[in-house]
Amino acid sequence: MDPVEVFSAGEKGRGLRVTKEISAGEVVFAEASFAAVVFDSLSLQVCHSCFRRKVNPHRCAQCKFAHYCDRTCQRAAWDEHEQECSAIKKIGQAPNENVRLVARILWRIQKDTGLVSDAQLTTLDLLDDHLSELSSEDLKDLKVDVQHFYNYWPKNSKPVGEDYVAHLFGMVNCNGFTLSDQRGLQAVGVGLFPNLCLVNHDCWPNCTVILNPGNQTALDTSLHSKRRIELRALGKISEGEELTISYVDFLNVSKDRQQLLKKKYYFDCKCEHCISGIRDDLMTAVRDTHGHQSSADVVKAVTDFSLQALVKIEEARTEGNFHEVLKLCHECLEKQDPVFGDTNLHLLRVLSIISEVLCFMHQFGEAAGYAQRVLDGYTKLYPPNTAQLGMAIMRAAVTHWHAGLIETAHSLVCRAYAILIITHGAQHPITRDLEAMRTQTEKELRLFKQNESVYHSMRETVLSH
Template sequence: MDNVELFDAGEKGKGLRTTKDLKAGEVVFTEPSFAAVVFDSLSQQVCHNCFRRQVNLHRCAQCKFAHYCDRTCQTACWDEHKQECAAIRNKGKAPNENVRLAARVLWRVQKDTGIVSDSQLISVDQLQDHLADMSTDSLKELKINVQNFLDYCPNTKHGSEYISHIFGIINCNGFTLSDQRGLQAVGVGLFPNLCLVNHDCWPNCTIILNHGKIELRALGKIAENEELTVSYVDFLNVSADRQRALKHQYHFDCMCKSCSEHFKDDLKMAAKETDGKKPSDELVKEVQKYSLECLAKIEAARAASNFNEVVKLSRECLEKQEPVLGDTHLYKLRVLSVASEVLSYQHNFSEAAGYARRMVEGYTKLFHPNNAQLGMAIMRAGVTHWHAGLIEVGHGMICKAYAILMITHGATHPITQDLESIRMQTEMELKMFKKNENDYHSMREAALQNKPTGKMTASLSGEANFKKQDNTK
């Protein structure tokens, strides 16, 4: 924590600021979790120690709930799991993830107190719980969780008031953990130092989970004594919606510059302009209403794995949107994102590439140039173009994505390493394409059909295999 110090951030409470100048991509600090758990729905698919998605995980023979990559992960997690293991066996089943996380937090507080290392700047007990700001429904849910906790840990020394305090802390400070590729949320954890970093809708830092620890990374140059900020919500929402979400979940009114100035809201809700003319407000509202209804149907079809229906609905929606909504309109971008993803999954790469390109063009006008979400979107679009045989565009996008992810994720992150391998592959294929375009396409077609590729394969030392990477999903 040499790069930061705790300070009074005024109305925002405590905050962290830099103690020296930082450059883009620099790791401000790393932090292991104070406590963390895998989501209920993924308890058999994700390692309970390192949070990696794996096949054929080893199950704890005693509680039969926790799963691990191997003996190494199981042994490493035993100190955290042994009380949980006994509690699950006594109860007969595991409670929900919020109760399991609260139990792990309290067990660790009881064992190590609220501060577990010299680098931890604040005790867990000192984190805000915002119980006084909770709605009636939220308080009812909290009361149920407290009762479930007491059933799960009947011998606890903590009273209901303190247990409620811990649940409140988790509710507004819990951080979602992603898998090793950063593609799916797999769990939730508590990181005390990270909790001190305040929100800004256009932040100067990003958070990445890397090898079991979170990394706070600078998105650009940060001057000495400047406050460090991250975004608690998705920037791909208009300012009013972001403010509403922040008030509901984190109980504060966001007055950042982006919200105060409604930064890029006009682009996010833009109507299409043709020859200096725009459609009427009534038509725009009608298409926006239709888009929201269609997006709900698309999500339902997607959840049901009815991918043909997803594609059909997406095409219909885009046809309706095209003459009315601008290319940066949020509803259009959401449809383009889903359509490109599902079509890639169906190996319809040519159509998927067109949608992905349009999505990236819109994202580029909205996001910070070093935004992790933008980098991931460009990466997927690049891989889709590569699979579609559009090697020049694909390689260019992959290089652009790699430059962004080197800042947001760093060179050692698994997804950056995967992307580097793809970048080298496409660079090699691009050289081949420029040398002899016809031979390149012949070789590519043969490779896709698992046919001998003759002299072109030999010229690549057998490395051009065109294996479909699992990065288009």
């Protein structure tokens, strides 16, 4: 923790700043989770120790709830899981993820106190809970969670006051960090990282946070990497500059981002992009054809149609009715294309969905065209070194690769790698995947340039098998 220090950030409260210059891609600090749990909905598919997705994971024979990659991961998790296992077994089922996380936090506090290492810059008691700002509906939900906690908390454990339990629930609600799987493609759990809680929000941040699952292959669990996040610099950060991350996706107009931040994190965002509405015009862009734009009434009608269509599209996708998804997307694009600009968020959301579904249905040639349109829009909207942009470029690269468009595919792989080497680092599984893709596409591109017909013939032979 040498390069950072806590300081007073004015209206934002406490913050972290660097005590030396940091370069792009440099790890400002890494932090193991104080406590973390897998989401209820994924408890059968994700290892409760390393948070990797796993086919047919090993189940805990005692509680029958926790699942692991294998017995090695299970042994590594036993210190965390032991009391949880007994509690779940006693009541016959596991409570929701918030209750499980608060219980794990309390067991950790009772064992190690709230300050577990010299590198921890704050105690849990000092983290905000914002209970005084909860709505009446949220307070009712909080009381239900507190009651469920007491039903779950073992009677022989050290008693805990209701006010302190409520404080922990409030703290988790506004400080919990969502954890992704080993490929960074899906949120699979939530954890608490005290130092990360001190990093304030900015819609155009200078840092990003990733979960690095590390190495969990050693049979000796003492050699395993702890479940940890890494705070990485997106560009050069000058000495004394505040560290910031984005709590929400930038792809929302400033008003919507501000509302979301106020509802979830209880503060008014006053960053430059929100105050000045930077890129809002691009996100709501209207197509200009030879100096002519659609009227405000037409734009509103197509916007309303898009919002209703996106609800139907999501319902069809959830049901697995992909032909209906494609039909709805095509109908929506027919109305959107003459009216919306290429960076309009409603248009980009439909383009992203149709590209994804076409890939699932192995219609890669058509999917590649939509993926390129998404990428062109994202490039104009996102900051240059952003994990979301890097992942979007990688998905487009894979789509073009499957479509046989090897020149574009290799170019996109290289472009994605240049971003993700900064946001994820060379040792992250997703960066290693990209490195392997880069090597393979480079070989195929060399063959393609030597003889296109031989390349396509070999490709068809491989695909037929």
